[in-house]
Amino acid sequence: MRPGRTTPFALLGMLRLGPQSGYALRRELSAAAGLFWSESYGQIYPGLRELTRRGWAKRRVERGAGGGPRGRVRHRYEMTPKGARALQAWLALPPRRSAPRDELLLKLYLGDRDTVDAPSGWVRRLLLEETDRLRQVRRMMEILPRGTHAHRSLRHWLMALEFVERQSEASVAWCQRTLSTLELMQEANARRRTALQRRSPME
Amino acid sequence: MRPGRTTPFALLGMLRLGPQSGYALRRELSAAAGLFWSESYGQIYPGLRELTRRGWAKRRVERGAGGGPRGRVRHRYEMTPKGARALQAWLALPPRRSAPRDELLLKLYLGDRDTVDAPSGWVRRLLLEETDRLRQVRRMMEILPRGTHAHRSLRHWLMALEFVERQSEASVAWCQRTLSTLELMQEANARRRTALQRRSPME
DNA sequence: CCATACATGTAAAGGGTTACATGATTAA
DNA sequence: TTAATCATGTAACCCTTTACATGTATGG
The missing domain is CATH 1.10.10.10 (Winged helix-like DNA-binding domain superfamily/Winged helix DNA-binding domain)
Structure with a gap:
């Protein structure tokens, strides 16, 4: 096989x-x-x-x-x-790694300088999802040792969960930082737009 | 489409x-x-x-x-x-997230209490790969602002790279911690084996 | 009576990798 | 001349999701 x-x-x-x-x-x-x-x-x-x-x-x-x-x-x-x-x-057998494929990051990379609104929505959604994931994994890690779930090795299970925990923590931190960067860019864009409008008013 | x-x-x-x-x-x-x-x-x-x-x-x-x-x-x-x-x-359009699929973590979870040697090899390999990845991404983030690569938005590009950086940092930290845990388990296993051998020697 | 969970599956379509096949150009 | 890089593509397979189809058991 x-x-x-x-x-x-x-x-x-x-x-x-x-x-x-x-x-x-x-x-x-x-x-x-x-x-x-x-x-x-x-x-x-x-x-x-x-x-x-x-x-x-x-x-x-x-x-x-x-x-x-x-x-x-x-x-x-x-x-x-x-x-x-x-x-x-x-x-x-050694585990196979899957090729990296993150559509959010791809869209971020391919996007325009002035495309800021949509990405900030995605990042906000990701923040919610990862926060929830973090809550889930921490709850699991807490109740597992007392629980009655069948398993082959509690330690190995906890290791896997700890990986998820660290990845989620990193995601949450990135989301927060990125969100504030995007906000700054939004403000800059807004200023740029009003400045352009002042120079060549539509009215 | x-x-x-x-x-x-x-x-x-x-x-x-x-x-x-x-x-x-x-x-x-x-x-x-x-x-x-x-x-x-x-x-x-x-x-x-x-x-x-x-x-x-x-x-x-x-x-x-x-x-x-x-x-x-x-x-x-x-x-x-x-x-x-x-x-x-x-x-x-909002980016699609792919379903989580990490074979290393799956094997960790499915493995036995006494299966320690193989996983520690995998984790060591992952540590090398992620360390390298971290080097790569940091070098890119450093040279990109001065470089002449074509792009639509340097800031968005850097955001994406920062995500990779944080994920890799988390991976590296996990590898180090997990490696030491696995080492402790290996020692415990070795002690257990010698104790068993003392009770029922093969010779 | 109704919603939810239990339970088993198939079909179609699409997503993606890998190996193969072929050859030109260029720098050492 | 030889190796690396440039360059285009196909075929076979495999993996995976999604939608569909069908029904039972149970608790409120």
Whole structure:
């Protein structure tokens, strides 16, 4: 399997904490690692099929209360010993870094000297999002040691969260600084405009 | 055009600084914005074709020194007024954030309590990369104001670079802290192993 | 009865990288 | 002459999101 295929391994990694349905897998992954990893159903269900095809997971079909032919069908996936070995091998491989792609920064770079209003709106939105993210990650780091969440290593989990925390702190600081710079530029633009108007009035 | 299509607009944005060939476009984009944006040829050439198809850029075919039917063919793209309007409209749109996807953090989270050696190697590598990145961005921020690089707004460019700087600083700090934590865990593991060995020696 | 969460999936479209293929120009 | 850089492009694959489709169980 190519090193790019991370989704099946992410699922396998979550299965190590116990057998789960596709739906629950996504919920747990997003609750535990949503701040630094995300998966959509369009990847999860095909990914689970691939795991069973490779013999890395077994699928058990369970039926709801009725037990008969009708009623809700639920698939519970369980990691096999072969899957555990595959996961260990993948975990030992060095992680791939993704190429940098930040559309906000690109737009900032490509923008004009006098394009100030739109960017300041984006930065303000980013500030709100990152502030919230920071609140989230700090709350998680606080409750995790007392909590009952299943995990393989609390320390490693906290390390990952600490990375998110530091990145968010940096983002927040940048937003605040950038916002004040943009404000100064807005004022300068406004002065420039009134000066031009005085020289060549429209009225 | 769907909001996801950023590549053609990135190209258009670079064309605003002057007519360029596809090859030069990539070189310039990577030199100016490579720290926060990247494009590969697999996107650039189809992207340029799309720009001409939409009438946002004009393609001029130039021939090398010979001038005859043989010799190197070079395509120089030039933004049209229509392209300028399309770019302005796109620039005004709020930037899309990409979903968080950090494989290092995922592997950290999915890893075992006793899996310490591999991660510390990755973190050490990241520390080197981020230190280098920090050097690069600081050098750029220093020489840019004196330099002769074409740009639309030096201030906006510096803002984008400052974001990269802060993110890299945060990464470096995290790497250092995490490395020392991992070292402590390694020592604890080693102690645990020798203690086990003392109780049940292999010899 | 209604909204929400549980639950499983598919199809289409698009986004993006990598490897391949080919050759000209230029400086050492 | 040889290596690096300039230059253009394609094909194959893979990754990913989004929208759609369908229904059950549960709590208010």
